[in-house]
Amino acid sequence: xxxxxxxxxxxxxxxxxxxxxxxxxxxxxxxxxxxxxxxxxxxxxxxxxxxxxxxxxxxxxxxxxxxxxxxxxxxxxxxxxxxxxxxxxxxxxxxxxxxxxxxxxxxxxxxxxxxxxxxxxxxxxxxxxxxxxxxxxxxxxxxxxxxxxxxxxxxxxxxxxxxxxxxxxxxxxxxxxxxxxxxxxxxxxxxxxxxxxxxxxxxxxxxxxx
Numbered sequence: 001x002x003x004x005x006x007x008x009x010x011x012x013x014x015x016x017x018x019x020x021x022x023x024x025x026x027x028x029x030x031x032x033x034x035x036x037x038x039x040x041x042x043x044x045x046x047x048x049x050x051x052x053x054x055x056x057x058x059x060x061x062x063x064x065x066x067x068x069x070x071x072x073x074x075x076x077x078x079x080x081x082x083x084x085x086x087x088x089x090x091x092x093x094x095x096x097x098x099x100x101x102x103x104x105x106x107x108x109x110x111x112x113x114x115x116x117x118x119x120x121x122x123x124x125x126x127x128x129x130x131x132x133x134x135x136x137x138x139x140x141x142x143x144x145x146x147x148x149x150x151x152x153x154x155x156x157x158x159x160x161x162x163x164x165x166x167x168x169x170x171x172x173x174x175x176x177x178x179x180x181x182x183x184x185x186x187x188x189x190x191x192x193x194x195x196x197x198x199x200x201x202x203x204x205x206x207x208x209x210x
Contacts, residue, residue, distance in 0.1 A: 013143035017069065017150060018133050024061040025125045028054055032118035035111075044105035051114055055097045058121070060157045062090045064150050072146045077135040082127065089124050093117060 031054040040047045070083050077083065096117040103110045158165050 013147040014136060014141075017143060017147050018136070020150065021061070021065070021069070021133075022129065024057065025129065028057050028061075028121060029118075029125065031057070032114075032121070035114060035118070040105040040111050047105045047110070051100055051110075054114075055100060056161055056163060058093065058097065060154065060161070060163075062093070063157055064154055066090060068146060068150045068153055072141045072143070073132060073136065075141045076137060077132060079131070079135065082132050082135075086124065086128060086132065089120070093120060093124075096120070 031050055035047065035050055035054075038047050038050070066087060070087065074080055074083055096113055099113055100110070100117070103113065105111075155165060
């Protein structure tokens, strides 16, 4: 009996992975645009809720990439330096997210810090969608297994953060902040960002216009 090829399944799984990550990108980029319409002084609660939700989303997304997607992508992309830079970019964003966790909307640099984080994220997304995703090609990576691991890990991360599973694809909702520890938002996590010192390979993202 002839053996059925697994290539179509791998290709479909790879497409689902890319679409999952692009959906995350689109969600946080929309949140940064929504923040621009708010005034931290007059809409403090809404601003803090939006920032908190966005930081949570970035942390979940980055953990998925660092723990599951990037290791698999190393078997596929031609320029592995792109992945090294992406991981450094994540570390840079952790600094900004850590600062935001300890701020309130009344802090003078609250809005500026979130804006800079957004600029880093936009640059990072352009490189990831413009180069890393496009280099995945027809590699022999076990994308069906990678997809399963990413879905499982996402569910675990959402549960760890106390987020309902459906929020993984839901837009951030200003004004509905979850309770925080008295000391501030001192939760550490990973996130995406583009350090200013990193190399400029960005070629633009595809399909993520708001």
